[in-house]
Amino acid sequence: MNRINIVGAGLSGLSAAITLAENGVPCNLISLQQSERAQSVLAEGGINGALNTMGENDNTENHFNDTIKGGVFLADPNAVDGLTKGAPGIIRRLEGIGVPFNMKDGEIVLRNFGGQKKKRTAYARSSTGKIIMSAVIDEARKHEHSGMIKRYPHHEFIRLLIKNGSCTGVRIRDSYSGKFADFKGIVILASGGLNGVFPGMTTGTTQNSGDVTATVFSQGVILGNLEMLQYHPTTVGISGKRCLVTEAARGEGGRLYIERGGEKWYFMEEKYPELKNLMPRDVVAREMFFVRRDGECGDQVYLDMTGLPEDTWKNKLSDLREEIIHYLSIDPKTAPVPVKEGIHYFMGGIDTDINHRTNIENLYAAGECACQYHGANRLGGNSMLGALYGGRTAANAIIDGIKNKTGFSDEEPEFLDISDEPFAKEASSVLIEKISEILLGGLGIVRNENDLKNSLEKLSELEKKPRNEREKNRIALAFAMLLSALERKESRGAHYREDFPEKDESFRKSGLAVFDDGKIRIEYREIPERRSE
Amino acid sequence: MKIRLDILRRESGETEPYLQSIMFETEDENATVATALSEINKSEGIRDLNGKRVKPIRWECSCLQKKCGACAMVINSHPQLACNARLKDCEKNGCIKIEPLRKFPVVQDLVVDRSVMFENLRLMNVWFNEQTKADEGSAEISYEASRCLQCGCCLEVCPNFYAGSEFFGTSAMVPITRIISELPEAQKKEILKAYREHGYSGCGKSLACRNVCPAGIDIDRLLVNSNAAAVWRRKIGGRNKKK
Ligand SMILES: Cc1cc2nc3c(=O)[nH]c(=O)nc-3n(C[C@H](O)[C@H](O)[C@H](O)COP(=O)(O)OP(=O)(O)OC[C@H]3O[C@@H](n4cnc5c(N)ncnc54)[C@H](O)[C@@H]3O)c2cc1C
Ligand code: SF4
Ligand code: SF4
Ligand code: FES
Numbered sequence: 001m002n003r004i005n006i007v008g009a010g011l012s013g014l015s016a017a018i019t020l021a022e023n024g025v026p027c028n029l030i031s032l033q034q035s036e037r038a039q040s041v042l043a044e045g046g047i048n049g050a051l052n053t054m055g056e057n058d059n060t061e062n063h064f065n066d067t068i069k070g071g072v073f074l075a076d077p078n079a080v081d082g083l084t085k086g087a088p089g090i091i092r093r094l095e096g097i098g099v100p101f102n103m104k105d106g107e108i109v110l111r112n113f114g115g116q117k118k119k120r121t122a123y124a125r126s127s128t129g130k131i132i133m134s135a136v137i138d139e140a141r142k143h144e145h146s147g148m149i150k151r152y153p154h155h156e157f158i159r160l161l162i163k164n165g166s167c168t169g170v171r172i173r174d175s176y177s178g179k180f181a182d183f184k185g186i187v188i189l190a191s192g193g194l195n196g197v198f199p200g201m202t203t204g205t206t207q208n209s210g211d212v213t214a215t216v217f218s219q220g221v222i223l224g225n226l227e228m229l230q231y232h233p234t235t236v237g238i239s240g241k242r243c244l245v246t247e248a249a250r251g252e253g254g255r256l257y258i259e260r261g262g263e264k265w266y267f268m269e270e271k272y273p274e275l276k277n278l279m280p281r282d283v284v285a286r287e288m289f290f291v292r293r294d295g296e297c298g299d300q301v302y303l304d305m306t307g308l309p310e311d312t313w314k315n316k317l318s319d320l321r322e323e324i325i326h327y328l329s330i331d332p333k334t335a336p337v338p339v340k341e342g343i344h345y346f347m348g349g350i351d352t353d354i355n356h357r358t359n360i361e362n363l364y365a366a367g368e369c370a371c372q373y374h375g376a377n378r379l380g381g382n383s384m385l386g387a388l389y390g391g392r393t394a395a396n397a398i399i400d401g402i403k404n405k406t407g408f409s410d411e412e413p414e415f416l417d418i419s420d421e422p423f424a425k426e427a428s429s430v431l432i433e434k435i436s437e438i439l440l441g442g443l444g445i446v447r448n449e450n451d452l453k454n455s456l457e458k459l460s461e462l463e464k465k466p467r468n469e470r471e472k473n474r475i476a477l478a479f480a481m482l483l484s485a486l487e488r489k490e491s492r493g494a495h496y497r498e499d500f501p502e503k504d505e506s507f508r509k510s511g512l513a514v515f516d517d518g519k520i521r522i523e524y525r526e527i528p529e530r531r532s533e
Numbered sequence: 534m535k536i537r538l539d540i541l542r543r544e545s546g547e548t549e550p551y552l553q554s555i556m557f558e559t560e561d562e563n564a565t566v567a568t569a570l571s572e573i574n575k576s577e578g579i580r581d582l583n584g585k586r587v588k589p590i591r592w593e594c595s596c597l598q599k600k601c602g603a604c605a606m607v608i609n610s611h612p613q614l615a616c617n618a619r620l621k622d623c624e625k626n627g628c629i630k631i632e633p634l635r636k637f638p639v640v641q642d643l644v645v646d647r648s649v650m651f652e653n654l655r656l657m658n659v660w661f662n663e664q665t666k667a668d669e670g671s672a673e674i675s676y677e678a679s680r681c682l683q684c685g686c687c688l689e690v691c692p693n694f695y696a697g698s699e700f701f702g703t704s705a706m707v708p709i710t711r712i713i714s715e716l717p718e719a720q721k722k723e724i725l726k727a728y729r730e731h732g733y734s735g736c737g738k739s740l741a742c743r744n745v746c747p748a749g750i751d752i753d754r755l756l757v758n759s760n761a762a763a764v765w766r767r768k769i770g771g772r773n774k775k776k
Contacts, residue, residue: 098665
């Protein structure tokens with residue numbers, strides 16, 4: 001039998017690799033860059049799990065309910081059941097590999113995080129992702145030393161090898177030598193979100209280009225809920241990307257305003273007198289959009305933190321202040337900061353079952369590239385959890401299917417020059433920018449049929465010119481995203497249609513994008529009932 | 534702002550490096566070297582100072598907010614992160630010189646192969662063999678040690694480090710401190726030995742590495758702690774773990 005091939009070495013890929021290794025199954029861990037460079041290191045806020053250390057009578061059922069409600073009943077309840085029940089164990093395991101979570105009296109401290117009724121988010125100051133990653137990378141290194149995990153850390157996914165509808169391996173390219181190799185065996189995709197589809201518009205890394213998802217889509221892998229993009233309301237534009245301004249800035253008293261008739265209008269405070277600036281992310285983002293569109297207002301929303309006490313700057317938001325001064329030359333203590341919504345998370349992606357199997361045999365997907373757990377909106381702190389749990393679940397499903405754990409072939413496939421690999425040529429950055437612009441025209445915070453159709457038309461224009469394979473795949477993925485948003489004629493979670501502003505029960509279904517014989521169609525699948533205990 | 538970038542380019546490790554000058558113009562006063570490199574690469578038809586068409590410049594980046602270490606390079610003779618290096622802070626008479634890190638084999642242009650850093654961590658056995666738990670005493674040290682980006686800037690300035698040497702440098706001494714801060718009894722001997730052999734004994738204490746770390750890691754504090762355990766057999770930050 002061949003080693004298992006994992007594409008992506010962020011939290012989900014590492015989690016899968018470690019689980020396989022612990023169970024005596026060797027794997028190849030393939031990634032464009034080292035794990036230290038994966039987007040997972042950027043996570044700041046924390047990871048959710050009902051550890052119930054804060055005396056609030058929390059339990060996994062509460063976590064389940066908050067997750068399902070946050071996802072507006074679009075997530076698979078049986079998958080979420082496993083996720084939330086597994087969460088405390090995952091955090092304990094992280095503690096067991098030495099993650100220095102914030103502690104008090106020997107117990108992990110949990111904090112409040114958006115959309116959750118109880119304190120449930122474990123954190124390591126303001127760098128939770130980086131600190132968790134360092135411990136998980138060390139754990140993987142142990143298995144690299146024993147040979148169970150073999151790293152290919154400057155290697156690019158080119159395409160899946162598929163035979164008779166079943167995945168037989170993956171073709172990769174060594175980005176240093178330029179040579180290709182075919183790695184045979186089961187494949188787990190853990191390649192992260194679709195940042196590269198929106199260059200400069202997301203809070204994530206440039207490394208996750210979206211090419212993996214675009215390619216496998218064209219190879220027949222079904223994608224789900226592609227219209228579900230999470231916008232974070234407060235990001236600032238820095239060179240080449242959107243930089244997250246943590247929710248804590250508003251939690252500590254930051255206020256949003258826009259200029260109207262020469263005056264500052266604190267619109268959130270007027271419109272939502274109760275929760276004010278602390279309304280859920282999607283509501284804030286949408287309101288920002290509406291006031292900007294309002295003819296009487298300016299076109300820039302500001303985050304005003306000038307009233308925050310000295311103590312808060314010193315003890316709670318010092319990192320944030322330093323960052324804003326560095327990147328924007330604005331001192332948020334004395335001047336308002338221009339903010340805009342940025343794309344922060346992709347709830348949609350490769351469609352999987354509860355065991356992270358895709359529609360193609362022997363192909364799995366986990367982490368942000370997969371469509372699982374988060375439904376129509378993700379709770380902060382649930383994605384690192386989903387990545388760790390998802391990677392582990394995929395690995396376990398594979399392990400269960402292996403009868404004989406000895407006799408893994410240790411032969412490394414040969415790296416060769418291939419001059420005619422059609423999927424190797426990069427998409428032109430000019431085209432990528434064009435596609436992004438078209439997509440943003442239809443997939444903004446507030447959507448409607450007109451804009452979506454308009455974008456589809458423009459995309460059809462792009463399709464007419466001769467394109468290389470990757471360019472064709474990216475255009476196909478863009479079509480699938482727009483069609484997914486067009487077909488869902490309701491508003492739910494991150495998907496807001498001003499022409500259908502209400503939730504519609506008949507759309508409480510997973511939207512699936514299928515690429516069949518060069519044609520894209522959108523289908524819907526019922527959400528299963530939660531199995532009783 | 535108009536800046537002339539003098540970039541040390543190279544087709545591969547086997548060919549000779551050459552300096553190429555490219556003009557970059559921007560309105561953005563906060564633009565960084567990373568901005569310049571990506572903007573230049575995005576433009577259609579990149580030209581050098583003489584108007585000759587040139588190929589896109591190969592370099593690595595990922596987070597663009599100084600959190601991943603991918604974009605480390607030598608800018609005006611100082612190793613630093615391109616995404617952290619603002620043009621207005623770096624330019625001298627309107628010029629900025631950009632070179633790849635010099636302690637690693639060049640792959641192409643500004644991309645170097647830093648595999649040796651990761652291999653060294655493996656050779657030092659930087660991991661826990663058994664379950665552990667950071668307690669409140671060791672958490673501080675453990676946290677600080679976990680922040681290393683594996684960027685390699687510290688190695689660039691270290692007089693004692695070269696690829697292949699027995700001395701692994703700060704980029705190894707910092708992460709191993711995470712393990713030392715817990716000091717599991719079963720691993721104690723082997724970990725401290727690795728630290729002494731590949732860290733402490735090769736370090737000339739010239740402190741050249743102290744001011745270059747782009748993550749601002751408190752290297753002194755970490756190494757004082759590890760030295761205490763490995764050389765003086767004392768524990769400062771964390772505690773000794775009995776199983
Ligand atoms: C600023 C920010 C803050 C966040 N804060 C939080 C938080 O507080 N809590 C939380 O739970 N979540 C948070 N998230 C989300 C969370 O970080 C991610 O969803 C999660 O880490 C994704 O992990 P992953 O393993 O799926 O992917 P990633 O960590 O993105 O890893 C993807 C891997 O795939 C590889 N790859 C990509 N393309 C290719 C290719 N073509 N060929 C080969 N390899 C490839 C990459 O090299 C990388 O190794 C945050 C995200 C951001 C951007
Ligand atoms: S103190 Fe000097 S010799 Fe020691 S690691 Fe730093 S630069 Fe190298
Ligand atoms: S110690 Fe600092 S300079 Fe050295 S590799 Fe780590 S982050 Fe980079
Ligand atoms: S791109 Fe991540 S540190 Fe510069």
